[in-house]
Amino acid sequence: MKISKRMRxxxxxxxxxxLALPCLNLLRSEAAGGIDLDEPCSLTVSVNxxxxxxxxxxxxxxxxxxxxxIPVAAYRVADVDVTxxxxxxVEGFEGMDFDGLSPERDVTAARWAELAKEADGxxxxxxxxxxxVATVKKxxxxxxxxxxxxxxxxxxxxxxxxxxxYNPEYTVQYxxxxxxxxxxxxxxxxxxxxxxxxxxxxxxxxxxxxVQQYGxxxxxxxxxxxxxxxxxxxxxxxxxxxxxxxxxxxxxxVAMDYRTGGDQTLTVTGxxxxxxxxxxxxxxxxxxxxxxxxxxxxxxxxxQAIAAGVPGAQTAAVDFTNEYNGGNRGGYGVxxxxxxDGEDGWTWENPTxxxxxx
Numbered sequence: 001m002k003i004s005k006r007m008r009x010x011x012x013x014x015x016x017x018x019l020a021l022p023c024l025n026l027l028r029s030e031a032a033g034g035i036d037l038d039e040p041c042s043l044t045v046s047v048n049x050x051x052x053x054x055x056x057x058x059x060x061x062x063x064x065x066x067x068x069x070i071p072v073a074a075y076r077v078a079d080v081d082v083t084x085x086x087x088x089x090v091e092g093f094e095g096m097d098f099d100g101l102s103p104e105r106d107v108t109a110a111r112w113a114e115l116a117k118e119a120d121g122x123x124x125x126x127x128x129x130x131x132x133v134a135t136v137k138k139x140x141x142x143x144x145x146x147x148x149x150x151x152x153x154x155x156x157x158x159x160x161x162x163x164x165x166y167n168p169e170y171t172v173q174y175x176x177x178x179x180x181x182x183x184x185x186x187x188x189x190x191x192x193x194x195x196x197x198x199x200x201x202x203x204x205x206x207x208x209x210x211v212q213q214y215g216x217x218x219x220x221x222x223x224x225x226x227x228x229x230x231x232x233x234x235x236x237x238x239x240x241x242x243x244x245x246x247x248x249x250x251x252x253x254v255a256m257d258y259r260t261g262g263d264q265t266l267t268v269t270g271x272x273x274x275x276x277x278x279x280x281x282x283x284x285x286x287x288x289x290x291x292x293x294x295x296x297x298x299x300x301x302x303x304q305a306i307a308a309g310v311p312g313a314q315t316a317a318v319d320f321t322n323e324y325n326g327g328n329r330g331g332y333g334v335x336x337x338x339x340x341d342g343e344d345g346w347t348w349e350n351p352t353x354x355x356x357x358x
Contacts, residue, residue, distance in 0.1 A: 034082035041183035046147040070136040078157040092128035170305030171274035213302035226261030236283035241275030273302035287327030
């Protein structure tokens, strides 16, 4: 079939344009020289990279990180080609789809998070061995915040997995989100704009989530004398817990019922670890009185701190003594508990009122 001169003139510029389109990325890569696949990469993991590195700007978290040791493992998930935009899964991560991880595709943070979660699941499921492990910590005399540098990494896509750790007092547990990072990288491959020069030394910041830990408090009551003729008696305590800065973190009232004399212990749970809790006996029954002080205090340790053998860590306890004062009036009571229902209302729980059946 012959093509007319007129048709040929129209085809020439169209074909030229079509041939030019797939070359744009190639020209961009060639401009940067392409990745040197034999050049080793390094990854510096820090706790102070902008706002994210300080746990949303919380200075207390940063201070914790500078006192902790955080093991970080790097797993090689995929090979990378010279363009820096094509990734091929390695053993243990087969089946992962990295198509479209180029700046032209406008890859969202949510997509990267999904891939990181998938890779983390596969490395656990398949028992993938880590390529490198480093410990993020602040060395004595360092002028920078805690960090660790992992060197000798072959170019590729890596899963970075920081280990869940506790601060030294075990009052807070820090969990970290695993994430993927490409080595080497460039501003252009990350954002679709800016310099396309390959950077073989990359620095990233940890992404922490702080989880408050809790502990228990034992209120020990000694009732040295008791009049059984008056029946059951109730003792009520006010609890106020303050953190190291003096801020009130916990408040509650609890009651202890006696049907006989002797010693009794009431365990209060769910108190933020690290709080200094002051306990005051605010009601001692109508015919009983306090012997000694009506106030005692104790430091609340988390169960994790006790299990880890942190020096001084033990279950918090306060101690009170009462005796019969010769009166003839009973002193039984109930403790009401109010809890927000999440809809601008409150749920009232009264021990003397049966709860409705479900």
